Amino acid sequence: MPFLIAGNWKMHGLGGQLGEIQAIAQCVRTSAGPNDVLICVPATLISRAVDASTGGVAIGGEDCAPDAAGAFTGDVSAEMLKDAGASTVIVGHSERRRNHRETDAIVAAKAAAAARAGLGAIICIGETQAQRDAGTALRICAAQLEASLPADRRLLAGSAIAYEPLWAIGTGRTPNADEVTEIHRHIRQRLRLLMGKDEHQVRILYGGSITPDDAGTILRLPEVGGVLVGGASLKAADFNGIIRAAAAISLEQVRSETSDSATVTARRRKVP
Numbered sequence: 001m002p003f004l005i006a007g008n009w010k011m012h013g014l015g016g017q018l019g020e021i022q023a024i025a026q027c028v029r030t031s032a033g034p035n036d037v038l039i040c041v042p043a044t045l046i047s048r049a050v051d052a053s054t055g056g057v058a059i060g061g062e063d064c065a066p067d068a069a070g071a072f073t074g075d076v077s078a079e080m081l082k083d084a085g086a087s088t089v090i091v092g093h094s095e096r097r098r099n100h101r102e103t104d105a106i107v108a109a110k111a112a113a114a115a116r117a118g119l120g121a122i123i124c125i126g127e128t129q130a131q132r133d134a135g136t137a138l139r140i141c142a143a144q145l146e147a148s149l150p151a152d153r154r155l156l157a158g159s160a161i162a163y164e165p166l167w168a169i170g171t172g173r174t175p176n177a178d179e180v181t182e183i184h185r186h187i188r189q190r191l192r193l194l195m196g197k198d199e200h201q202v203r204i205l206y207g208g209s210i211t212p213d214d215a216g217t218i219l220r221l222p223e224v225g226g227v228l229v230g231g232a233s234l235k236a237a238d239f240n241g242i243i244r245a246a247a248a249i250s251l252e253q254v255r256s257e258t259s260d261s262a263t264v265t266a267r268r269r270k271v272p
């Protein structure tokens with residue numbers, strides 16, 4: 001499956017920054033290879049970002065309400081994001097969980113709302129520093145995952161899980177390769193149990209202080225299906241570096257698969 005390289009602009013972005021979207025779209029057209037690229041922006045910017053991208057890069061929202069419409073002043077529904085041109089929405093980001101007291105059940109309802117509106121969801125989970133220090137990171141992530149998925153697992157088609165350790169977000173610190181691999185493998189195992197044969201449709205992204213310098217290392221790790229990038233998605237120069245790093249890995253993978261199958265074919269020919 002191609003990588004998903006997703007940006008999260010958080011509460012950044014005025015009309016004056018749309019040039020960054022144009023520059024990212026240009027890079028996607030020439031250099032993204034087979035990979036999917038998405039920029040999630042504030043709701044106020046979605047339709048203008050869609051225009052600026054001229055189809056080069058998919059645009060997403062950063063949160064949605066569980067309901068489609070109603071007396072919820074200030075909230076934005078998944079249907080509204082879709083109507084504005086979004087393809088995807090982030091749900092359960094740790095900043096929403098912390099600042100807006102969003103529970104796993106609310107996150108699951110938002111993920112179901114995304115599917116109802118025809119949007120993909122990026123469902124975020126991750127442990128705090130204290131939970132990691134206490135040795136409970138695997139357990140916490142598995143519990144959050146299970147409780148944050150919509151009960152109807154079929155709604156997960158086209159969705160992704162983002163593992164974002166809270167202590168790595170915006171801090172410049174990242175988990176080491178073993179730590180990322182351990183959690184991503186565990187999430188994959190849990191998805192297999194929760195979703196059965198459809199689990200392979202769900203990519204597992206890593207997020208937290210990703211930069212163009214370390215994106216390649218992270219993307220090469222097992223079960224890492226992409227990245228969710230905050231700070232480094234705000235500047236096209238940085239984000240495009242991540243897009244190119246992902247494309248280079250995809251190209252290597254295609255080359256090694258092609259040479260593997262060429263070897264198999266050559267071996268078969270030798271069999272009398």
Ligand code: PGA
Binds near residue numbers: 008207208229
């Ligand atoms: P960061 O944010 O890349 O700035 O650490 C990641 C996120 O919060 O999604």
